[in-house]
Amino acid sequence: MKNNNGIITGGKIEGPKAPKDPAERRNGFFVLYETAIEATARSEGPPSQEVYLEGNYLIDKARYIGGVTDETILELLGNCVGFRKLVHSIGVSVRRDPEQNEPISFLLQNWGKTSKYETGSSIRVPCPPDGSEVLLKLEDLEWSEEDAVLGKFAFEFKHEGELAIASIIFYLHDGYSVPELVIEPPVAFDSNEYREIITQSLLHPGNNKRLKTAIHKAIKGEDVTIAYIGGSITQGAGAKPIHTECYAYQSYLRFKELFGTNGGGNIHFVKAGVGGTPSELGVIRYERDILREGSVTPDIVVVEFAVNDEGDETKGNCFESLCLKILSTDNRPAVVLLFSVFMNDWNLQERLSPIGRAYNLPMVSVKDAVSGQFRLSKNEGNILSKRQFFYDIYHPTNDGHRVMADCLAYLFSETHKTLMDEDDLLLDQHPVIGNDFAGTLLLDRKSHIDAGRIEVGGFSGIDTDLQRVEMDANPFGTPEFPHNWMHSASSDEHSFKLTITSKNLILVYKDSGSSEFGKANIYVDGCLVVTADPHENNWTHCNPVILYQNEVSWEHQVEIRMVPEDQDKSFTILGFGYNV
Structure with a gap:
């Protein structure tokens, strides 16, 4: 296998014996360009940075990172046959700190036709850490008839937490052409034009009494x-x-710099973001993940579900309930609603911001700050592009995260300049969407004794292969819902039974990409209400589903049993959210 400097043999680079005259560089486009990557621990295999490509992920990368507008080319990226028709070779380059000279392996994995994660081909090559381009000529690689679509790229490291910068370019066969990538100047964060963008983020200043109270505490040196x-x-x-x-x-650092005393040691940080989950799960885990079972009393809580709540079955009831749950605690914390945005300029601001206005909460809109100027050319005043703001179609780059932090810091500084409102928030009012889940509590193996009667049946195991998230300022992942009930392939056929008195009940179960997991039928009072499929999202992930929602509290019998054809498979009940 060749790169543009020599030959890779056994992971080492050797110089070419007789360098050829330069070949004409093929036309191509980037799907990853000068992108920061980080090694994350995996349940299987080495620490890695994974980049998923299925669905529209790869097409969107070509469109927004590579600048591809030709719909014919974009359509060819939708499956492996089209990809090989379009792409002549793949160029991969990785660079890292010179003191870290170990190669990083690049993996391209195709999803299979018969078994998605098992029958597609995989290609793994070492990449030198000095930025040299490794060239993968597609006709020289082994492919499988089972290859359906490109599944993922991965960069595999030796140690968790290692960092690098990576680029991937697709070089095209003759007959296909795309515009050359125009390299953009760095974002002018210190410019007046950038500061003007940030001012657009203040959607609603809201009642400032609680936020100013927290600021005053910080300035006085209180925790x-x-x-x-x-x-x-x-x-x-x-x-x-x-x-x-x-x-x-x-943004915590910004608050600390603005208002902290004696180096900011009196300002404390709690972070509890869980990927791919809505406020429907947030309202269940708030006491555990934010309040830490009563050991933490936050003064300010930033709530960010504007791009996650499409999956909220209640369409805003859980979001409003979560806000009320936080606002109603004894120490009266400030709640700030933060509206992030996807690459296609979408979020749920129109649905959720009326809740903020009704309770007069401070609201910050990243969408309002950046989306308008995304449409401008550099000559028209564009400060940062989508390529600079977005890491992928959903998540920000480091620059994008900085923009979000600056938006929150602007709210903090503007609030500090204003007089404090005399009256506190009015919480006792008719809900905008609903408040049925404000009293939701977590029920799991650790807490079930006081909440209901449980017969675990064949769900006697404990699953340790869980969704992990980086809590607070920790670089490592913390497992979500560790006190669970698991049915495994070796479990008996007896069902899980819960008798509980409550108004509402939300089941949280584990999604998985493993073929070892199967479906379970969920019955309430003898009636089948849902068949829970752990392959609905196909990755290790917490999935909430409402089993019932009533105006009054009644005793209910809940039964969970494997569907007959999946009796020899696994299923994990992560927990429940209940409201008495």
Whole structure:
């Protein structure tokens, strides 16, 4: 296998014996360009940075990173046959700190036709860490008739937490052509034009009494805790390193710099973002992940679910319930609503912002700050492009996370300048969408004794292969819902039974990409209400589903049993959310 400097043999680079005259460089486009990557621990295999390509992921990368507008070319990326028709070769380059000279392996994995994760071909090659391009000529590689679509790229490291910069370019066969990538100047963060963008983010200043109270406490040297709850953006996805470059940590630092005393040691940080999950799960895990079972009393809570709540079955009821749950705690914390945005300019601001206005909460819109100027050319005043802001179609880059942090910092500084409102928030009012889940509590193996009667049946195991998230300022992942009930292939056929008195009940079960997991039928009072399929999202992930929602509290019998054809497979009950 060749790269542009020599030959790779056994992971080492040797110089060419007789260098050829330069070949004409093929036309091509980037799907990853000068992108920060970070080694994350995996349940199987080495620490890696994974880049998923199925669905529209690869097409969107070609469109937004590579600047491809030709629909014929984009359509060819939709499957392996079209990909090989279009792409002549793949150029991969990785560079890292000169002191870290170990190669990083590049993996291209195709999803299979018969078994998605098992029958497609995989290609793995070592990449030198000095930025040299490794060239993979497609006709020289072994492919499989089972290859359906490109599944993922991965960069495999030796140690968790290692960082690098990577680029991937697709060189095209003759007959296909795309515009050459125009290299953009760095974002002018210190410019007046950038500062003007940030001012557009203040969607609603809201009642400032609680936020100013927290600011005054900080200035006086009292302990102040700022907490963040949300989805993958709050977790830090796209930021490298994830625990220090994410918007949550960066905005905490801004608050600390603005108002902390004696080096800011009195300002404390709590982060609880869980990727791919809505406020429907957030309202269940708030006491555990933010309040830490009563050991933490946050003064400010930033709530960020504007791009996650499409999956909320209640279409806003859980979001409003979560806000009320936070606002109603005894220490009266400030709640800040943060509206992030996807690459296609989508979020749920129109659905959720009326809740903020009704309760007069401070609201910050990243969408309002950046989306308008994305449409401008550099000559028209564009400050940062989508390529600079977005790591992928969902998550921000380090620059994007900085923008989000600056938007929150602008709210903090503007609030500090204003007079304090005399009256507190009015919470006792008719809900905008609903407040049925404000009293939701977590029920799991650790807490079930006081909440209901349980017969575990064949669900006697404990699953340890769980969704892991980087909490607080930790670089490592913490497992979500560790006190669970698991049915395994070797379990008996007896069902899980729960008798509980409650108004509402939400089941949280584990999604998985493993073929070892199967479906379970969920019955309430003898009636089948849902068949839970752990392959609905096909990755290790927490999935909430409402089993019932009533106006009054009644005793119910809940039964969970494997569907007959999946009795020899696994299923994990992560927990329940209940409201008495």
